[in-house]
Amino acid sequence: xxxxxxxxxxxxxxxxxxxxxxxxxxxxxxxxxxxxxxxxxxxxxxxxxxxxxxxxxxxxxxxxxxxxxxxxxxxxxxxxxxxxxxxxxxxxxxxxxxxxxxxxxxxxxxxxx
Amino acid sequence: xxxxxxxxxxxxxxxxxxxxxxxxxxxxxxxxxxxxxxxxxxxxxxxxxxxxxxxxxxxxxxxxxxxxxxxxxxxxxxxxxxxxxxxxxxxxxxxxxxxxxxxxxxxxxxxxxxxxx
Numbered sequence: 295x296x297x298x299x300x301x302x303x304x305x306x307x308x309x310x311x312x313x314x315x316x317x318x319x320x321x322x323x324x325x326x327x328x329x330x331x332x333x334x335x336x337x338x339x340x341x342x343x344x345x346x347x348x349x350x351x352x353x354x355x356x357x358x359x360x361x362x363x364x365x366x367x368x369x370x371x372x373x374x375x376x377x378x379x380x381x382x383x384x385x386x387x388x389x390x391x392x393x394x395x396x397x398x399x400x401x402x403x404x405x406x407x
Numbered sequence: 408x409x410x411x412x413x414x415x416x417x418x419x420x421x422x423x424x425x426x427x428x429x430x431x432x433x434x435x436x437x438x439x440x441x442x443x444x445x446x447x448x449x450x451x452x453x454x455x456x457x458x459x460x461x462x463x464x465x466x467x468x469x470x471x472x473x474x475x476x477x478x479x480x481x482x483x484x485x486x487x488x489x490x491x492x493x494x495x496x497x498x499x500x501x502x503x504x505x506x507x508x509x510x511x512x513x514x515x516x517x518x519x520x521x522x523x524x
Contacts (some may be wrong), residue, residue: 314515327510337498337515338450382450384513393502394463395439397450 298385300398308406313370315401316342327359327366330354331379332400338382340378359387373405409433413499413516420523428484428519429490431497435490438502439482440513441474442466443495456482489523496520 297320307313315329326345332339344350344366345356356369367386370377380400387394412431420426432439441453452497454464456474483502486493497520509513 313462332450335496337518339515340512343512394452394455395500396452397442399449 298398303402315368328384332380411516432501436501440500
């Protein structure tokens with residue numbers, strides 16, 4: 295079964311620390327990978343996407359992809375209380391010409407002031 | 408920046424009633440989706456729509472559900488006879504035209520909270 299797996303957390307980190315969020319996926323044909331942030335009661339908001347092996351940095355966020363291990367991660371440096379949210383890993387698969395995005399269950403992050 | 412808009416933001420209905428959730432995707436997007444999220448649970452794929460037809464649907468999307476793009480701008484999700492377990496946040500999303508590498512992300516609307524009583 296095609297799945298995206300995340301630890302549901304909560305992951306608690308002190309303010310200013312690095313938060314590390316992890317995700318594994320089962321379908322080797324997956325081609326694009328996204329991290330969304332979701333505040334309670336709100337819609338998912340895209341914060342990063344990556345499609346090549348290695349690291350991609352954007353401000354305080356770094357996405358890491360290892361296709362051989364079917365593993366994608368998100369690092370948040372200098373964590374702030376406003377980063378407290380649920381982080382959703384999403385995987386995009388080209389399914390016969392149609393794009394299908396599958397989400398993990400999300401990891402709840404709590405940044406402690 | 409263009410947005411996906413959804414209406415209403417909150418819909419309350421009685422069990423057995425029909426509801427229509429409405430979405431206006433971003434104008435130059437070609438792929439459209441409905442997802443739902445039951446409170447405290449994951450975002451679940453319902454259906455994708457491309458070129459005026461369903462391209463894929465999940466096992467959740469049974470005969471009680473239908474989608475339509477009636478006028479080239481709106482994209483609707485209809486639930487024919489709502490059940491208590493249909494209570495959830497429903498998100499519409501759209502994806503832009505396929506680009507080289509087609510790494511265009513989903514753009515979500517703000518969601519419609521459906522409460523079935």
